Structure formats: structure tokens, C-alpha cells
Amino acid sequence: MEVWKEFEQNEITHSIAHHLMAVDALLSRHGYCRVTDVARYLNITKGSASITLKHLKVRGYIEEDHNKFIHPSEKGKHTVRVVVAKRQIIIKFFSEVLRVEPEQAEIDACKIEHLVSSRTGKQLLYFVQFIMSGDGSARDFLNAFRAYQHTPGDAENCNLCEDECQFLEICETGEL
Amino acid sequence: MEVWKEFEQNEITHSIAHHLMAVDALLSRHGYCRVTDVARYLNITKGSASITLKHLKVRGYIEEDHNKFIHPSEKGKHTVRVVVAKRQIIIKFFSEVLRVEPEQAEIDACKIEHLVSSRTGKQLLYFVQFIMSGDGSARDFLNAFRAYQHTPGDAENCNLCEDECQFLEICETGEL
DNA sequence: AACCTTTGTTATATTAGCCAAACAGATGTT
DNA sequence: AACATCTGTTTGGCTAATATAACAAAGGTT
Known part of the structure; x- marks a missing residue:
């Protein structure tokens, strides 16, 4: 596969990542989550949310109970953890190491969080960990x-x- | 605008960036560039290339001469320079600073090059410049x-x- | 019970990108 | 002149992700 075509091969799209994170956030915040809650949270129509969440269900990222209340599957939970971890690491690097304005750092992180490989994410974590560790050479x-x-x-x-x-x-x- | 919706607001999509860079690369390589050349270069059908390049023309990124030979406009040239600069900086940082394998670094860079803001790109350039500068504290x-x-x-x-x-x-x- | 609101689904449309395949025009060869 | 090839466009189909709008079902209120 040509390098440039790998972009579209991403299993987790920007939209999917944010729908999943919305479900996760709403569950933490209110203890439950329905299609309409996701739509309101993301500020999209419930028709759109309904269709996208159906895809997420089919692909095994979320599950529904008898009353149409939604929760992430184990696979979905793992995806959320990974995406959130990458986002936080990237934000930290952009804002605290590069000193990019926090708002800009957040926008940039949000755009790329789901595209950065775990390999690169891991190395970036080590890097940020070390640079923020208080080690003398890092401080200098x-x-x-x-x-x-x-x-x-x-x-x-x-x-x-x-x-x-x-x-x-x-x-x-x-x-x- | 919500942060997460800025993703789709990117003027330069992944596809557009690579079509433009293809035009640029083909011009450097052969001195000319046609729809079919782009299609072959990107390994897509000429039908697809024809339609995408029409968009690029409408939006002022490329121009055509009387014989349907394509070249980037000033705006298009600027876009190519910016995207290529971001890509190189990101690759350098991922591969030489983080020590991510070059192939992976290239894939990651390719996915995010068009999404990273110029603000962040600039800061990353300074950072990589300094870290590679041979400065004593950087070496340590x-x-x-x-x-x-x-x-x-x-x-x-x-x-x-x-x-x-x-x-x-x-x-x-x-x-x- | 009748009514109103909320919820979720479905139908239709749009945009971006891709494909395959058909087609039109130019060029080049025999 | 006829044929073959190459180039570029168009048509129709597909997926993802949105939007509107219509609709059915469930819930709550009076």
C-alpha cells in the first residue's frame, strides 16, 4: 500500500472517535447515554447520530440495552482509552513543551489524535515524561x-x- | 465552532494535498503534468483524478494551459511548500528525535501533515532546529x-x- | 382519554473520494 | 483512409458523514 493511501485505511475515523468519546463522557457525567444525548453533546441532528451509532454498534464498539441505552463494549472502551491518551500526550507536548497556545494545541491534538500510531504515541509519551521529569539535563x-x-x-x-x-x-x- | 468540528473545516484535505504535491513532483520530474500523469502517480483512475483536479482548478490551486497541461497557481505553490515543510519537520522529529522507525514516521507524518496548524508547525521547527543544533544542553x-x-x-x-x-x-x- | 413532547428511525439530499466502464476527441501507424 | 492507442470527461455506483423532514412509538400532563 502506498503511504498516502493509509490515511483512508484508518479503522477509527475522526467522527467515530468523537462519537465514542461522547458516549464515554455522557456515561461518566450522567450515568446513562442515549442517541439523543450524543446528538446534543456533539451538536449534530439525532438522525445523523442514529445512523453513525448504528455503524458503531454493527462494528462492535458500542452495545444497547433493552431500553436503547448505549454503552461502549470492551473494544469501545479500549479505543476511547487509547484515543484519550494520545490526545492528552499531544496536548501536553504542544502546549507545555512547544508552548503553543492551549486553544491551538487542543485544536491540533483533536485533529490528529486518532491518526497518530501507537508506536509514535508511545515514543512521544516517553519523551514528554522525560522532558517534564525534572531531570537536570531536561531542565537545562x-x-x-x-x-x-x-x-x-x-x-x-x-x-x-x-x-x-x-x-x-x-x-x-x-x-x- | 466546537473544537471537534474543525477537522472537517480544513480547506486542504488529505486528498487535495496529495493531488497538489503530485502535480508539483511531476513537474519537477518531467517538466510537465497532465491528468493521466497524476492518476498514474497516485495510482488512482483517471476519472477520479479528472474530477478532483477540476475541483482544484475551480478553487484556484492549479491552472491549465491550452493543451490541458497542468501547473500549480501561486496559491497552489504556496500550499505545496507549506505542506512539504510540515511533513519534513514532522518526519525529522518523529524519526530522529523520538526514534520512531523511518517508515512509521513517514506514515504518521503523511496522515497529519495537512492538519497541523502553521503555529504548531513553526514551534516544532524551532524545537527540532534547536535540538539538532549541536548546542551542549541539547546534546546532553x-x-x-x-x-x-x-x-x-x-x-x-x-x-x-x-x-x-x-x-x-x-x-x-x-x-x- | 386526549394531547403534547420526547425519542428514535427512516427517507431523501449533499459533499468528498474513490471505482469501473463507456464515450469523445486527438494523435499516430499502417 | 482505416485502425489502434492514448487522453480526458462523463455516468452510475459505493461509502462516510452530515443535514432536513416526516413519522411512529412511548411517556407525561391535564
Whole structure:
């Protein structure tokens, strides 16, 4: 499979992840969850929620009781745990290490949380764990990075590209 | 707008990004680019390529000459530069800093490159620039992190969660 | 009991992406 | 000139995810 086609092969889509997390959040919050609750929570119509949740049921992510009350299956619970873990790790990295504004960090995390592989998620967790651990070298490094951040970037001393950094200017000219 | 709905609001979808990058790559490689070339490059049917490229044309990302030869507009060129920059930065970070296997790093980068905001991309560039700069504190930190990576993670000393790390086990139990 | 509201499903439509297959036009070969 | 090939578009089908709107069933109120 070509690399670029793996995007659509994701078992967990953005929509599915958020429907599942909604069920989980509503259960924690109110102790129960129905189709209409999910629709209201996600601010979509109940018709849409009904159809998407039917898919989730068919694929074994959620189950329904005799009164149409919804709860995640074991598989669904696992999915929620994994997605939430990735989201938290990514938010932490973006906001506290990179110092991206919390709102932006949350938006970015929300867009990519379900797409980042577990391998990468795990490595990022280790990285954030260590950098936040209070280890001396981590502290020194972070301090040095904070200072570096405030000096304008230097295209000639970038080790990303061979010679000069080709991305610095692009990255500084704003949104896509 | 709710955070979770921003996903679908992305002007540049995965498909659009890759069609545009294909045009760019084919132009560099052969000096010209037609619908069929894009289709072959992306391994999709020319019918699909025809329709998607029509959208790209309507939205001003590409232009056509009298002989149906395609080239990116200024807007399209800018988009390609931005997406490629983000991809390279992400790959570098995942593979060389986190030490994720290059193939996996590429897959992950490909999935998220068009979703990461320019704000976050810029901060990540600075971060990777600095960490790879040869600065002493960066070198020490990286060495310490390499050592840490090889010791099993410790749920009690994780500063991500308040008490114990709730994600360590989840991240170590494999794919979603 | 009659009425109103809530709940959930279904039907229809839209957009984005893909497919396969048919078709139209240009080019090139015999 | 006839045939073959290549190029690009169009048509119809599929899935995912949304929207509206109609509808049936259950529940609660007066």
C-alpha cells in the first residue's frame, strides 16, 4: 500500500472517535447515554447520530440495552482509552513543551489524535515524561530552548536541511 | 465552532494535498503534468483524478494551459511548500528525535501533515532546529533521553498525570 | 382519554473520494 | 483512409458523514 493511501485505511475515523468519546463522557457525567444525548453533546441532528451509532454498534464498539441505552463494549472502551491518551500526550507536548497556545494545541491534538500510531504515541509519551521529569539535563535544555525561541530563527544554522533551512520563512508566513 | 468540528473545516484535505504535491513532483520530474500523469502517480483512475483536479482548478490551486497541461497557481505553490515543510519537520522529529522507525514516521507524518496548524508547525521547527543544533544542553538532554528510553517507563514518576501515569500501560499495549 | 413532547428511525439530499466502464476527441501507424 | 492507442470527461455506483423532514412509538400532563 502506498503511504498516502493509509490515511483512508484508518479503522477509527475522526467522527467515530468523537462519537465514542461522547458516549464515554455522557456515561461518566450522567450515568446513562442515549442517541439523543450524543446528538446534543456533539451538536449534530439525532438522525445523523442514529445512523453513525448504528455503524458503531454493527462494528462492535458500542452495545444497547433493552431500553436503547448505549454503552461502549470492551473494544469501545479500549479505543476511547487509547484515543484519550494520545490526545492528552499531544496536548501536553504542544502546549507545555512547544508552548503553543492551549486553544491551538487542543485544536491540533483533536485533529490528529486518532491518526497518530501507537508506536509514535508511545515514543512521544516517553519523551514528554522525560522532558517534564525534572531531570537536570531536561531542565537545562528547556531553559536553553526557551531562550532560543525568542531569538529569531536562523536559516543558516538549521540542521533540518542540508545547507540553509528552506522551511523557516515558509513557517513564519502564517497559515496554510 | 466546537473544537471537534474543525477537522472537517480544513480547506486542504488529505486528498487535495496529495493531488497538489503530485502535480508539483511531476513537474519537477518531467517538466510537465497532465491528468493521466497524476492518476498514474497516485495510482488512482483517471476519472477520479479528472474530477478532483477540476475541483482544484475551480478553487484556484492549479491552472491549465491550452493543451490541458497542468501547473500549480501561486496559491497552489504556496500550499505545496507549506505542506512539504510540515511533513519534513514532522518526519525529522518523529524519526530522529523520538526514534520512531523511518517508515512509521513517514506514515504518521503523511496522515497529519495537512492538519497541523502553521503555529504548531513553526514551534516544532524551532524545537527540532534547536535540538539538532549541536548546542551542549541539547546534546546532553538527548543523550539522557536515549538512556531513559531504554529503561522501562515508570508510571509513578510521570508528570503528565497528577498521580500515576494512566497512559503508560495503554501506550504499551499496542495498536488502536 | 386526549394531547403534547420526547425519542428514535427512516427517507431523501449533499459533499468528498474513490471505482469501473463507456464515450469523445486527438494523435499516430499502417 | 482505416485502425489502434492514448487522453480526458462523463455516468452510475459505493461509502462516510452530515443535514432536513416526516413519522411512529412511548411517556407525561391535564
